[in-house]
Amino acid sequence: MTTAKNIEHTDTTSLEQAVLRRHAEQQYAEELAELAKHDTRQRPPNWQLSPWAVRTYLMGGTLKNGFVITPKYVGNARLIEIAVATLATDRALLLYGVPGTAKSWVSEHLAAAIMGDSTLLIQGTAGTDENAIRYGWNYARLLVEGPSEAALVVSPMMNAMQEGKIARIEELTRIPSEVQDTLITILSEKTLPIPELNTEAQAHKGFNVIATANNRDKGVNELSSALMRRFNTVILPLPDSIDEEIQIVDQRVTSLGRALELPAEKPALEEIRRVVTIFRELRSGLTIDGKTRLKSPSGTLSTAEAISVINSGLAMAGYYGDGILNASDLAASLTGAILKDPVQDRVVWLEYLQTVVKDREGWKDLYRSFNEVL
Numbered sequence: 232m233t234t235a236k237n238i239e240h241t242d243t244t245s246l247e248q249a250v251l252r253r254h255a256e257q258q259y260a261e262e263l264a265e266l267a268k269h270d271t272r273q274r275p276p277n278w279q280l281s282p283w284a285v286r287t288y289l290m291g292g293t294l295k296n297g298f299v300i301t302p303k304y305v306g307n308a309r310l311i312e313i314a315v316a317t318l319a320t321d322r323a324l325l326l327y328g329v330p331g332t333a334k335s336w337v338s339e340h341l342a343a344a345i346m347g348d349s350t351l352l353i354q355g356t357a358g359t360d361e362n363a364i365r366y367g368w369n370y371a372r373l374l375v376e377g378p379s380e381a382a383l384v385v386s387p388m389m390n391a392m393q394e395g396k397i398a399r400i401e402e403l404t405r406i407p408s409e410v411q412d413t414l415i416t417i418l419s420e421k422t423l424p425i426p427e428l429n430t431e432a433q434a435h436k437g438f439n440v441i442a443t444a445n446n447r448d449k450g451v452n453e454l455s456s457a458l459m460r461r462f463n464t465v466i467l468p469l470p471d472s473i474d475e476e477i478q479i480v481d482q483r484v485t486s487l488g489r490a491l492e493l494p495a496e497k498p499a500l501e502e503i504r505r506v507v508t509i510f511r512e513l514r515s516g517l518t519i520d521g522k523t524r525l526k527s528p529s530g531t532l533s534t535a536e537a538i539s540v541i542n543s544g545l546a547m548a549g550y551y552g553d554g555i556l557n558a559s560d561l562a563a564s565l566t567g568a569i570l571k572d573p574v575q576d577r578v579v580w581l582e583y584l585q586t587v588v589k590d591r592e593g594w595k596d597l598y599r600s601f602n603e604v605l
Contacts, residue, residue, distance in 0.1 A: 251490060254350060255303075255343035262288065263344065265298045275319045277395040277437025279347045282315045288344040289315075289337070303340045304333060305479045310465055311337070317463040318345060318397065323418050323440040325403070325462035331533020332467040333479075334443035335401055341441060342397045351387040355402035364388050364400075364413045365423060378427040388440075389423055395437030403442040404451045411458055414440070418461035447531055469534065473519070476507050476534055483538045488545060495549030498541055498556040505597065506565060509588075510537050513569065513579070518587060525587070526579045530571040540564045562600035581605070 256263060263279070266288055272281035280288065289311045291302030304311060317324045318341065326334040342349040353363050367384035376382055391398035403411065417423055421434040442462065444454070470476035480503050488497065510532040512518050516525050530536070541556070543564035548556045570576045588598045 255339045256347050256349055259288075259301075259303075259340075259343070262298075262300050263347065265294060265296075266300065266344075269294050269296070275437070277435070278319075278345050280344055282312075282319055285315045285341065285344040286311055289340055302482075304337055305475055305482070306333075306467070306470065310467065313463075314341060314465050315345075317465070318439050318441070320463075321421070321439075322463045323442065323461055325459075325464045326441065326443045326467055327464050328445060328467040329447050329469065329533065330445050330531045331535035332469055333534070334445070334467055337467065338399050338401070338441045338443055342399055346396045346437070348396055349399065351391045351396055352399045352401065353387055355400060355404070355406040357405060357407065359406045359410055361410055361413050362386070364410065364417075366425065380428065383425070383428070388417065389432050391440075392417070392421075392423060392432050392434040392438050395435035397438070398440050400440060400442040402444065404444040404446065404454065406452065408452045408455065411452065412455060415457055415461060418458075469514075473504070473507060473511055476511065476537070477503050479534055480507060480537050480541060484541045484545070487538070487542055491542070491546075493542070493545045493549045495545040495552075495554045495556060498545060502544075502556050502561070503537075503541060505594070506537050506540055506561065509565070509583075510534075512587065513583060523586060525583060528569050528571065528576040528579045530569065530576070532569065536568050540568050558596040558600040559603075562597070562604045566601060566604050577605075 266280055266284045270281050270284040272283045274281045278285075286308065287300055289302070289304050290308050292300050294300065314324055314326070314337070324341075326338055328334055339349045342351070353359070362384075364386060366386050366389050368378075369382045369384055372379070372382035385393075388398045390396070400406075400414075417434075418440065421438070423432040425431055445451070470479060477500065481500065484503070485497060488495075508519060512525060513527055514532045516527045517523070518525065540561065544556050544560040547560040547563070548554055552560055566580070569580050584598060584601055588594050588601065
């Protein structure tokens, strides 16, 4: 017999399945629950897991009962340990690096593992004002009642302080400098003054901040030395080896392909290797064998962009091809990722095609496909 409760559960499940991108704590709820069940180590105040379990969640591992925790970050485990240890103190964490080094990804998963809530997010832009970090007002109530707690609009930062959770700030260096410095009092005094109400919001145990920043985008606002001193900085590098980068791309492409329901087969590792090889060679200005020096384009050619190129190729293969990723499916998106500057980057790309791709064994199909879209 179908009950109202069953219908409600079915509707909720359907809605969750229809979401394009679930929060980390939702997507990996089973892993977090298993870790919590087997986690007997000491936990800092208000943490859902111990630092050991948080590291295991990020880096992957196998529990005593055989349950497998999938790796969320492929790279130096020591960097993750430093990040987790920082958040267990009163120091805020700054994840720093060039675009596409998984700063936002690591930030989200750290918050999900530590607090079970990664949604207290402030997105940094040139238009971010103090209200986004401190608090705002419901102006309709403000005009009628004057300043009051009921008229106060709580920001994610204030929410995190009051609930003892982690607030996330994305692209901190894109926020204007005078707004950035709003954080100084919050990070040093652990309080947020509300002068209009002659009171303050005090941070509860467990509160901390994870910020991400890079120095490569246009419009970067450097952090003041006063603010930098409030953060412990962890620099996330690009993947060390080609095999490590291929593993990252393969994992993310598989995950995104399921979420997007692309009607194409999982790409062969050889196709991923070719894309990653092109990105790494142009990024470093040197071929993999070290024999040929190359010019580098203006873009960063990050791992995140390689993932985007593969996914675009899968969409082409699924909707306009035979469902199997090949060179012609990759050509347009890969060329678009490289040619950020239509003049300068075109010269770099044409030179690479002639000196490297044209004569590389097994790459003739790529060379023909690239020439068709140029």
